Amino acid sequence: xxxxxxxxxxxxxxxxxxxxxxxxxxxxxxxxxxxxxxxxxxxxxxxxxxxxxxxxxxxxxxxxxxxxxxxxxxxxxxxxxxxxxxxxxxxxxxxxxxxxxxxxxxxxxxxxxx
Amino acid sequence: xxxxxxxxxxxxxxxxxxxxxxxxxxxxxxxxxxxxxxxxxxxxxxxxxxxxxxxxxxxxxxxxxxxxxxxxxxxxxxxxxxxxxxxxxxxxxxxxxxxxxxxxxxxxxxxxxx
Numbered sequence: 001x002x003x004x005x006x007x008x009x010x011x012x013x014x015x016x017x018x019x020x021x022x023x024x025x026x027x028x029x030x031x032x033x034x035x036x037x038x039x040x041x042x043x044x045x046x047x048x049x050x051x052x053x054x055x056x057x058x059x060x061x062x063x064x065x066x067x068x069x070x071x072x073x074x075x076x077x078x079x080x081x082x083x084x085x086x087x088x089x090x091x092x093x094x095x096x097x098x099x100x101x102x103x104x105x106x107x108x109x110x111x112x113x114x
Numbered sequence: 115x116x117x118x119x120x121x122x123x124x125x126x127x128x129x130x131x132x133x134x135x136x137x138x139x140x141x142x143x144x145x146x147x148x149x150x151x152x153x154x155x156x157x158x159x160x161x162x163x164x165x166x167x168x169x170x171x172x173x174x175x176x177x178x179x180x181x182x183x184x185x186x187x188x189x190x191x192x193x194x195x196x197x198x199x200x201x202x203x204x205x206x207x208x209x210x211x212x213x214x215x216x217x218x219x220x221x222x223x224x225x226x227x228x
Contacts, residue, residue: 043219
């Protein structure tokens, strides 16, 4: 199957700082990438849909100015958590969509904000 | 404050037994369904999918059943092995406008006893 990577896999930062997470499709072109957030023992919650070369579409309740998404190429999308606070600590997962509707997920990034 | 909803439903089975994991989906307009397996600290891994024009699909050791009348999906795992221990999510896809969205269910923790 197609491979999606994320970097970093784990990050700890101080409250008030910004953190960038990268999502790459390694062996396919993803015109659409998705960003999810997952709290412990809970399901994945869709945050935003990112189409290459256009602005991301955010789900209701997700602050676009806090979670900046850039999808500059067919293989790379980035999520920047700006002015992070402890409540932003979570597991962030991206996925890339192939030409069919199949989504391939990255391994996730664990963010801990102190 | 007190948190709610932090306890995943758990299915405990003996190694070698068959497992059945159930899922109720929400949107009658959903036309594509996927089962994912998520191991601790990792991203979701595709297991099997089914489209709404089918009611059963089989893979290797896994079978997915779809009952559109009651909006119910199930995943059957034959001869369950310790390596099957994980959280299993069903996901439904429906037309989200420009891009189809994947919405995840709450998840079930499968614990395989040796």
